[in-house]
Amino acid sequence: MQPPPQPPPRSGPPPGPPDVALSTGAVARHLGVSPNTLRSWERRYAIGPARREGGRHRRWSPQDIARLELMCRLTAQGVPPAEAARAALDAAPAARAASGAPHPAPGGPGPLRLGEVRPECRGLARAAVRLDAPSVAELLDTALAEHGLVTAWEEIIAPTLHAVGRTWASAGERYVEVEHLLSWHVSAAMHRLRPPPAAPHPAAPPVLLACVPDELHSLPIEALAAALGERGLPVRMFGAALPARALRDAVRRTGPRAVVLWSQTRTTADAALARSVADIEWGLRGARGRPALLLAGPGWGAGAPQPRAERLFGLRSGLEVIAALAADAAPTNGAGRAGPAAYGS
Template sequence: MDRVPRTPPQPQPRPRPAAALSTGAVARRLGVSPTTLRSWERRYAIGPARRDAGRHRRWTPRDIARLELMCRLTADGVPPAEAARAALGGGDELPAESAAPAPTPGGTGALPLGAVRPECRGLARAAVRLDAPTVAELLEAALAEHGPVTAWEEVIAPTLHAVGRKWATAGERYVEVEHLLSWQVSAALHRIRPAPEPPRTPPVLLACVPGEQHSLPIEALTAVLGQRGLPARMFGAALPADALHDAVRRTGPRAVVLWAQSRTTADPALARSVAGIEWGLRGARSSPALLLAGPGWGTQAPAPRTERLYGLRSGLAVIESLAPPRAATGAAGAGPFAYGS
């Protein structure tokens, strides 16, 4: 009998290395600015292992794991030089080049984010570190790249949700994180340049009910309205009832948006009184459409010509349907409006 030839063993394919990331992508993922990464590389030699043609930095999973450890240590108060030494000396604990890292806002100040965009995780990291310049830079980048509606939905609101959940489970801790992040979000929204208003177009009036201090969601709505050239008058937090009535009579708005974050501040009687305001000549009097926004309001409208707003996209659709066609310019966006709902 002829001998059956033995099949030589086939070499096992080597695992493909995970894709290396650019400095900008790593910065967004970890919540540090590209300038900070370059500074760490220059000062502490904690840089990428490779460069592409043209000297572009490319960060491997192992490089990112070192940076993640350094971010975690600095967030816990370790001086950068010591954090860098620890990160560079922790080679045995770092993943292999083929292993893809899963960066999270780690450390003792981790925020419960879930499945979100990498930009959201980076923003959370920077907020926990109280790194205001980086928070501002990341917010500007998200607004420029995605527009205010998507940036609110997929980057800003999830981070605000996470800070709120962390604060609720940690007593009075993390109040400073919420305040810093809220201030930076508000500042970034205010920097959005509004388009010129069409002449002789009634504005949309936006205000928080008396006693309500949470105004960020309607600040986002105001920014989007301005960007689209829809006239808006924003009165901010806790507008007194008498001032609200005077503002409605003086501006003759097409719509009034009233925000209430909690049931304790929502006032159905105030809503009915605003909906009943009229102006103009007898026989041709006008009154505003009243739009109630925020989780504080119930599901039922408390007055005629009153509608509930549940999200930024639907709110914009309602307001644009009330505005003259020539004022409703710009591309439609999408995303939730009330981070507290």
């Protein structure tokens, strides 16, 4: 399962505050903080919007948002919130704009270059760069609740992870802490998703998910495991860097309907291991089973898949392939379960 390709980052200064008055939720997404944080700042430090509709609904103007951006930048640099709020309230956004200088964006050592992305993605990136763990957790939970796991992964979470990875890869050790914090919270958010009650047939063969040996990047198959759980499909998740012998033993012990092997880089992809997993059989003579082997991740390259294997590309399409495997009632080629050849590989 390979994350969808991302558009190239745009050059130039980061975008300034929006030109229209926004709701509290929209401002929170823009800044990468939670709506509760904005309300708390308004109560404690009087750094609220100047305009309300009907006396109740807050509408944040560009000047209001500029003050909040300055407060976010100052708190990211270690300034206490009360002092940062006073400085932001005393500042003159109009004078800064008239000077022609680009407005500073919140976020520690500098903003991530994201290109054309959803506002939720930009807000999540800003919160991650600030190392604002509570906001990262809340923004992830909100994205998953509002958009569902697949859309949240493909349009919000994965683009942010790609941007962090590109930045630290080109900037030495900078931003490594951002990637670690964001990755941990993404994993935790997916673990918080509650699968539906067990299906009526708990003995149905599971889908086995594992990274190849030496592969430590497991977030994409964690997303796949959560998505399969949402559909009520049984899953056995073994995570990062599963040793080859342990992988083969797990396949023999569980008799899975499919095995998904994730490889992030060419250096970890192991064609010999893939072939050995595809050759594993179990059961009585004359009625042996064999798993469908699904190779996921960019490490496997763009060439033809291994014999008796199929490639997965993206969470959404990979989920559909596995769901079809679970529901398929095609002839089993004498192997007790349909082999990968029945699914277009």
